[in-house]
Amino acid sequence: MDRLAALLSSFHLAASVFNAGPLCYSSRHPAQAGMGFVHILTHGSVHLGLADGTQRRFDEPVLILLAAGDAHRLEPGPQGTETLCGSFRFGAGNLCPIYRALPALLVIPLDRLSGMAGLLDLMQAEMREQRCGRQATLDRLCELLVIQLLRYLMDAGEVDSGLLAGLAHSRLTKALIAMHDRPAADWTLRGLATEAGMSRARFASVFRDTVGQPPAEYLAQYRLSLAKTLLRDGLPLDTIADRVGYSSPSALAKVFRRHTGHSPLEWRSADAEASPSGQETRGADRDIPD
Template sequence: MDRLSTLLSQFGVRANLFHSGKLCGVASYDGADQRGHIHLLQAGSVTLRGPDGHDLLLTRPSLIFLPRPSRHQLIPDEPEGARLLCASMEFDGGVDNPLSASLPDLLVLSLDELPLLADTLRWLFGEAAAEHCGREAMLDRLFELLIILLLRHLLDHQALSTGMMAGLADSRLVRSLVQMHNVPHRAWSVAELARESNMSRAAYAAHFRSVIGQTPADYLLSWRISLAQKRLREGRPIALIADEVGYESPSALARAFRRKTGSSPRDWMKSLT
């Protein structure tokens, strides 16, 4: 059972390297580009001023992960300075897609705590130091691989306490979540989902809400509407979208869409322009 592949096939990640080398002066990000960021402190020390305005001094090689657009600063220590690789990133489906929405605003991890990422980090740092043709394209792909490995690390270590990613790390909920992700058009009942998890209906519903923060029905609605929003962005006809995500007609999808977002699919698309 693959907990991540369906998510990433629907809401894949794209990364773009924009800095490699010594950081000269304060680097400020205001979130206006509507992209998240991943920074790798390779050597030296730097102060991270996070989205909450608090400062964190980093003196060990570290990964700084901000999956959504957010205001932050990197302030190099002088005279030692800091050597960093920095990339912007975005998930398909917009800033509110369910994968990025399930992640914390900020995650800071020492690289020596990430053995699963070690080989990719060595490859990435080696590629950054060389001048091979295709270097930037290679680094973009390596950053994308690094993000997928980071998601795998978070699941394997049950690093998140609530939300979708916490549910996918929960041995009692993961199977039912994967089924909803893989077969969103099915009219899943709570009893059917509970059977997938080998739990009673009442125990399943209570545990689901405590971990995910939503009822199973609300979660399924959110997942379907997220898929519909992605397909609308891609220009798919709403009649086809309705069938793919489990609604018998475009009008039924429109009612569910309005219930979830507060606007019709047409008005929601207009708001993006």
């Protein structure tokens, strides 16, 4: 039973490492919706500045995950700083349920990530050697690191609400996987409760308290996110409606209008015009205070 397979298949993950080695000067990262960052301090110290004015200093090897899409700044410490920094995005940007479930800021000392020690050692070895294919290798390893972090967040109980908390729940995860694997199925509260091995009332209560929304609302949101992703991929409306559980393109269009104020084709056109690359961006970046 793979908790992430359907999500990673539907919302493709891509990562890119942009600093691997000494951090010699302050680096600013503007706000960008749907973009996450991983900063690994391997040597020295670093200052982190957030858009809300928060300032933090780290003097020990640490992994910093930022997934709020907010602006931030990294500044090297006085004794030299070595970092491995990358950005990541799921195919649907901030539409992706996984991205929405990530904590805005997470700081994990590297010595707590014993299960990732081999991967982190491999990334650091690649970082310190100028071998052919270095950038592509680091990018692929960064994607693997994000997946490993998702596992860590579920298995270590680092999140107590939202999708990842639901996937960490021994019973709710069965219903969530069923929804993710078969979004077009005619799901009922009874059917989802049966998947979870719970009574309807108990399932509805535990799901709401853990995931943060009722099962029907989560399913509708998931289907809509998947439909938007398929629209971006250029699939025809009848195919999309069939894949996400709507009886016809008109039924899908009705849901789109209710949630977005636009028809599916209007939404796709506006989305493409706002971001030609098909990735959502913010209209105005929020700068970071010095």
